[in-house]
Amino acid sequence: MASFLITLGFGAATIFFCIFSGVVDISKFTNKKEKQEKLYSSLIKSLRRFGTLKSYEVIGKTTLKFEDETYTFDAILLGYFGTIAVKADYHTGEIYGQTNDESWTCIFNNEKTYFPNPLTATNGTVRFFKDIYKAEKVKSGNVDSVVIFPSKKSSLFTGKINSVISIGDINNKLGASKYTTDNGADISAMKKAIEKYTVK
Numbered sequence: 268m269a270s271f272l273i274t275l276g277f278g279a280a281t282i283f284f285c286i287f288s289g290v291v292d293i294s295k296f297t298n299k300k301e302k303q304e305k306l307y308s309s310l311i312k313s314l315r316r317f318g319t320l321k322s323y324e325v326i327g328k329t330t331l332k333f334e335d336e337t338y339t340f341d342a343i344l345l346g347y348f349g350t351i352a353v354k355a356d357y358h359t360g361e362i363y364g365q366t367n368d369e370s371w372t373c374i375f376n377n378e379k380t381y382f383p384n385p386l387t388a389t390n391g392t393v394r395f396f397k398d399i400y401k402a403e404k405v406k407s408g409n410v411d412s413v414v415i416f417p418s419k420k421s422s423l424f425t426g427k428i429n430s431v432i433s434i435g436d437i438n439n440k441l442g443a444s445k446y447t448t449d450n451g452a453d454i455s456a457m458k459k460a461i462e463k464y465t466v467k
Contacts, residue, residue, distance in 0.1 A: 303357045307341065310355055310417040313437055314342050321346060321447065324454050330466040333399050337466070338392060341415075344441070345457050347449040349408030351441065352392045356385045359418040364425050375420075385414045386430065403460040408452030409445065 311327055318325040324345040331338055342353040360375025370381045392412040400407035413430045415437070416423065425431045432440045 306357055306417040307355060310353075310415060310434060311342060313417075313434055314344065314353070317437055317441060318344060321442070324458055326458070326461065329461065331395075331399070331461065331464045332466050333395065333402070333464050336391070336395060338395055340392075343461065345452070345454045345461075346446065347408065347452050347454065348446050349450055349452045350396055350410045350457060351446070352389070352396065352410070352412040354385065354388055354412070354414050356414055356416050357418065358382060358416065359420045360422075362416060362421055362423050362425065364431075366428055371425075386428075389414065389430070399460055399464055400457065403456070403463070405456040405460050406451055406453045407457055408450030411446075413440075 307328075311325070315325045317323070326343040326345070327341075329340050329343060331340070338352075340352050341355040344351040344353065358373040358375075358380075360373045362371060362373055364371030364384060366384075366386060368384050371384055373380050373382060389412040393410045396410045397407065399405075400410075411430070413432055415432045415434060417434045419434060421433055423431060423433050429440060429443075
């Protein structure tokens with residue numbers, strides 16, 4: 268027991284030393300989180316401004332569980348056309364990637380990093396929403412999923428992938444005719460269905 272306490276005390280002292288000696292810069296993690304929160308706030312504001320113009324209902328960050336599946340979305344847009352499920356990617360810089368690439372590339376300040384293809388996280392999203400709407404007998408119209416890069420310092424080199432959007436291109440991409448066509452979707456019923464399966 269004594270040796271365990273000594274080991275535990277030594278481990279805690281080591282962590283404390285690493286943090287305050289600069290071996291582990293905890294401020295980097297704090298700053299990254301703060302930056303993401305600011306970018307997310309900017310994203311939601313942009314989506315709500317756009318939603319107001321198009322009479323969309325905009326729901327913020329939401330986790331849904333239906334049967335044995337759970338998905339988290341950074342935003343959900345509901346309109347008479349149907350549903351757009353939004354995932355945010357916070358990488359900043361020049362973004363390179365294609366639909367079937369396993370990983371994408373980000374170049375910022377001449378530093379190259381690789382990250383998982385963000386489209387992978389959207390796999391199954393369309394079917395997931397359709398299953399929810401079917402179970403609730405909701406008129407839902409079309410369902411789409413998109414990935415939005417909220418940093419204004421991000422430039423996308425992703426070809427003609429319409430489901431990958433920069434924050435400056437929201438009005439253009441989400442203003443496409445397929446998102447302005449009235450497909451008879453019941454906004455109120457879709458919202459209630461989403462609220463029913465939201466993880467509190």
